[in-house]
Amino acid sequence: xxxxxxxxxxxLGKSDFRYREFVDRFADxxxxxxxxxxxxxxxxxxxxxxxxxxxxxxxxxxxxxxxxAQARAVVAPAPAAAKPREAEAAASLFGxxxxxxxxxxxxxxxxxxxxxxxxxxx
Amino acid sequence: xxxxxxxxxxxxxxxxxxxxxxxIALSRAGHDVTALDFAQSGTLQLHFGIGPGExxxxxxxxxEEAASASVQGVALRSAAALARQDDFAQGLAAGEIGxxxxxxxxxxxxxxxxxxxxxxxxxADLEICPLTATAECLMMLxxxxxxxxxxxxxxxxxxxxxxxxxxxxxxxxRELLGDRLLGQVRxxxxxxxxxxxxxxxxxxxxxxxxxxxxIALGESVADLLVDILDADxxxxxxxxxxxxxxxxxxxxxxxx
Numbered sequence: 432x433x434x435x436x437x438x439x440x441x442x443l444g445k446s447d448f449r450y451r452e453f454v455d456r457f458a459d460x461x462x463x464x465x466x467x468x469x470x471x472x473x474x475x476x477x478x479x480x481x482x483x484x485x486x487x488x489x490x491x492x493x494x495x496x497x498x499x500a501q502a503r504a505v506v507a508p509a510p511a512a513a514k515p516r517e518a519e520a521a522a523s524l525f526g527x528x529x530x531x532x533x534x535x536x537x538x539x540x541x542x543x544x545x546x547x548x549x550x551x552x553x
Numbered sequence: 554x555x556x557x558x559x560x561x562x563x564x565x566x567x568x569x570x571x572x573x574x575x576x577i578a579l580s581r582a583g584h585d586v587t588a589l590d591f592a593q594s595g596t597l598q599l600h601f602g603i604g605p606g607e608x609x610x611x612x613x614x615x616x617e618e619a620a621s622a623s624v625q626g627v628a629l630r631s632a633a634a635l636a637r638q639d640d641f642a643q644g645l646a647a648g649e650i651g652x653x654x655x656x657x658x659x660x661x662x663x664x665x666x667x668x669x670x671x672x673x674x675x676x677a678d679l680e681i682c683p684l685t686a687t688a689e690c691l692m693m694l695x696x697x698x699x700x701x702x703x704x705x706x707x708x709x710x711x712x713x714x715x716x717x718x719x720x721x722x723x724x725x726x727r728e729l730l731g732d733r734l735l736g737q738v739r740x741x742x743x744x745x746x747x748x749x750x751x752x753x754x755x756x757x758x759x760x761x762x763x764x765x766x767x768i769a770l771g772e773s774v775a776d777l778l779v780d781i782l783d784a785d786x787x788x789x790x791x792x793x794x795x796x797x798x799x800x801x802x803x804x805x806x807x808x809x
Contacts, residue, residue, distance in 0.1 A: 434765050435760075435762045435765065438760055463688075463718065463721060463725075465688040465691055465692065466721075466725050468692070469691060469692070469694060469695070469729075470729075472695045474695035474696075474699065475694065475695055475729070
């Protein structure tokens with residue numbers, strides 16, 4: 432139980448409430464285009480990892496181009512020729528999706544972003 | 554002992570508030586803490602209950618002048634003027650301004666002062682970057698990465714967990730940043746009211762949600778510092794420094 436909820440219940444003298452904390456799981460996140468724009472920024476995530484993730488599920492490649500989404504991207508693509516030190520920093524610090532469960536997470540998010548664009552929801 | 558920078562790429566993220574409350578939390582954890590206000594606006598002192606009519610002693614002020622500026626165990630100094638002196642960078646490089654004494658320095662840097670942040674980062678042990686759950690703030694994230702992130706940790710600030718985008722942003726950044734996201738601090742009207750009352754938040758609203766969050770953040774930062782300083786072979790931490798100099802007491806260089 433969160434500390435503030437506990438304090439409130441104590442102050443109210445109530446102990447018979449059913450307490451439930453609403454936490455959004457990553458799988459439940461909605462397809463906000465700003466998230467997609469960030470994930471597609473090479474300074475956030477090395478693009479070879481994005482390509483590898485997309486390639487891991489061939490079915491995604493047909494859906495991923497999402498030209499409308501690209502046209503609406505909030506963040507413009509960073510310069511392709513990033514300084515080596517910056518590229519290294521991005522790969523080693525933000526590029527955390529080499530682990531299987533994170534690769535699965537980002538694959539799932541990218542797919543839902545793409546589906547939303549195709550369906551006209553994004 | 555260490556220099557901790559607070560700097561956000563976007564204004565209005567509660568940077569000064571988080572710097573102040575983290576400084577207080579670290580002081581309570583036994584550290585000898587000095588809070589440095591590098592911002593020309595000088596709003597850091599509001600979070601210690603010091604009004605705009607009082608000027609903080611300068612970082613390089615004599616010890617007797619600086620001794621009185623201590624709130625909740627945290628020594629307060631203004632470093633805005635010093636940082637704008639022509640020889641500030643040279644002073645840092647030459648070690649005339651150093652942060653390697655027994656004190657722990659917490660620096661509040663304006664969001665717009667990227668140059669100062671870049672200048673101080675090599676001398677810092679840790680940088681804490683507050684973010685808010687807005688697209689305007691999130692889109693600055695790639696720019697933070699430009700300077701490298703080896704020392705940088707993030708905090709979600711002013712979180713309203715009843716708001717959908719705020720919850721989703723926290724979830725997104727938790728996945729993206731992993732352990733680099735130290736925690737979140739909820740939006741709390743008490744923070745604004747405490748400043749208006751010229752009182753520290755802990756005195757004005759001891760049951761504040763934001764206060765509870767910042768105490769937890771302070772504990773995370775303290776734990777992180779132990780790891781960082783251990784890895785660096787740095788100065789011993791509070792358990793080993795019972796005889797440390799009082800907060801604000803000058804050391805052997807201009808900053809300490």
